[in-house]
Amino acid sequence: MKQIYLDYAATTPVVKEVYDEMKDYFLKNYGNTSSLHILGQNADEKVEKVREKIKQKLNAKDHKVIFTSGGTESNNLAIKGLVYANKEKKHIIISKIEHDCILKTAKFLEKQGYEVTYLNVDKEGFIDLKQLEKSIKKETILVSIMHANNEIGTLQNLKEIGKICKEKKVLFHTDACQSFTKEKIDLEEFNIDLITINAHKIYGPKGIGALVIKNGIKLTPLLHGGGHEYGFRSGTLNVPAIIGFGKAIDVISKEDIKKMIDLRNYMIKEILKKIPTSKLNGPTENRLCNNLNFLFNYIEGESILLQLDMEGICISTGSACSSNTLETNHVANAIGIPKDKANGIIRISLGIETTKEETDIFIEKLIKIVKRLTDMSPLTK
Amino acid sequence: MQNIKYSKKVKEHFLHPHNMGKIKNADGIGKLGNPACGDVMYIYLKIIKKNEKEIIKDIKFQTMGCAAAISTSSMITDIVKGKTLEEAFKITNKDVAKELDGLPPIKMHCSNLAADVLKEAIKDYYNKQKNRKIKYEKTACYKCCDSKKEMD
Secondary structure, eight states: OOOEEOBTTTOOOOOHHHHHHHHHHHHTOOOOTTOOSHHHHHHHHHHHHHHHHHHHHTTOSSEEEEEESSHHHHHHIIIIIHHHHOTTOOEEEEETTSOHHHHHHHHHHHHTTOEEEEEOBOTTSOBOHHHHHHHOOTTEEEEEOOSBOTTTOBBOOHHHHHHHHHHTTOEEEEEOTTTTTTSOOOTTTTTOSEEEEESTTTTSOSSOEEEEEETTOOOOOSSOSSOTGGGTSOSOOOHHHHHHHHHHTTTSOHHHHHHHHHHHHHHHHHHHHHOTTEEEOSOSSSBOTTEEEEEETTSOHHHHHHHHHHTTEEOBSSOTTGGGSOOOOHHHHHTTOOTTTGGGEEEEEOOTTOOHHHHHHHHHHHHHHHHHHHHHOTTOO | OOOOOOOHHHHHHHHSOSSBSOOTTOSEEEEEEETTTTEEEEEEEEEEEETTEEEEEEEEEEEESOHHHHHHHHHHHHHHTTOBHHHHHTOOHHHHHHHTTOOOHHHHHHTOOHHHHHHHHHHHHHHHSTTOOOOOOOOSOSSTTTSOOOOO
16 A cells, blocks of 8 residues: 655655765764864864855854754753843743643743743734734743744744844744745844754754854753853764755755645645535645645544554644643644534645645545544534 | 554454444433543443343444544444343443453543443433433543643
8 A cells, every 4th residue: 555645744754865965974974073083074064064054044144053953952942041041031922832842841931930921823823913012021031933833834924023022122033843944934034033943844854953043142051061062052963964954955946835835725625625524724824835734523533544544644633742642732722623623633734745646535535534434423413 | 652552453443333323212322421532422222121131132323532432332332232231231441442452541541431321321221211220430531631731
């Protein structure tokens, strides 16, 4: 059975050109970037090129690139690192639909006496810019709002958020793991002080990400040691992964994005038309190019997932993190989906390899599965 | 994080459930579950009397839920069909899970409710036969998903 993978928001494969580029750095160019000999210096030179490439991609004129183990570490470093280094200000602002690694970091800080404002979102997942503006006070050190939501694909207006943060003189961090290389991000134009990105959502390897920060920002490191990464993140650099990260930046082309948008819109139209109990979650405009999220009345998402999996199709219920716990999905909650319906949600995310044929097979199977489960449900009207 | 791995039997019952549907003019109906937890189960009974004994002649279910909820529903209908009410009443949620070669631990709590629902249906049947009351303790959880969980 040929697998159809429609869970690219969870992770992507490493594409061949990225893998090929990495290979030498395991086998031949294995030097430690801190070493003064030729092997070390060669590796260091290549890593510096990746730093420059990331800065170029983000139009980062006055920033440092700190390599980390991925999105979770970058987000932890951005928030904890910043508040620990700036003890006089004890208030941060985030949204209610941030990834767990932001939400749980915020909860952790609350227990230590910090104050957190959780911004509401509307039914499409957008924050209210006026509420943001009103929430900023003189104790506020940081506003952290994700760019593209990992579950419902909402793209926040980074430019407007950045403008408000600049006017109010607070730092602005964004988690752009889902949107990096898929959507326009310009650190200068959007006034972004800190940004989280990673490689395994863009056809690069797992275990590598970066926090890009404006020069002059102080952070208390989470990992102390040899003083790598400007002293913000000690630990020998993961050179092969960094090389792969650098190569992965070029993988998604403008044509790929256009193709994913067309397929996404086609699927939304087809599913809403052919499954009367379905509802689209998230926005129709300003939506991440590869994200789809649906709610099906009267049935459970996990059952849809399981049967699709048995038939060779990989999707997700809500976010991959929440499917193994019984906690209700916080994003569904925040966009006003009642708890008794929040179990009927699935997320589909497209990749550059996804074909129309695959999406048609998926839709055909989905229709049958939803019908079977709906017929079985006692709640069907 | 735990992985949800279902047994072969669970998957079979999930894909091809037995006795799915409704019984018109059922003699007893049990309805339990909480949509917020993602599991709701109805069981319908048709009872006949034979030599002073009440026997489950037919049983059907309707379930909204995960594979654990669906497969336990299907399994319990197989277990009790043709049994006396007394015998059927003794079946526990644990028995059902065992017959399915086990359920993932996370599913034992909310989704393993078929035996409770069956008892509810038997209770309903007894209630309709005047002056016959019956009591039992539910063993699945029906409220845990309502309470807000504190995040670590």
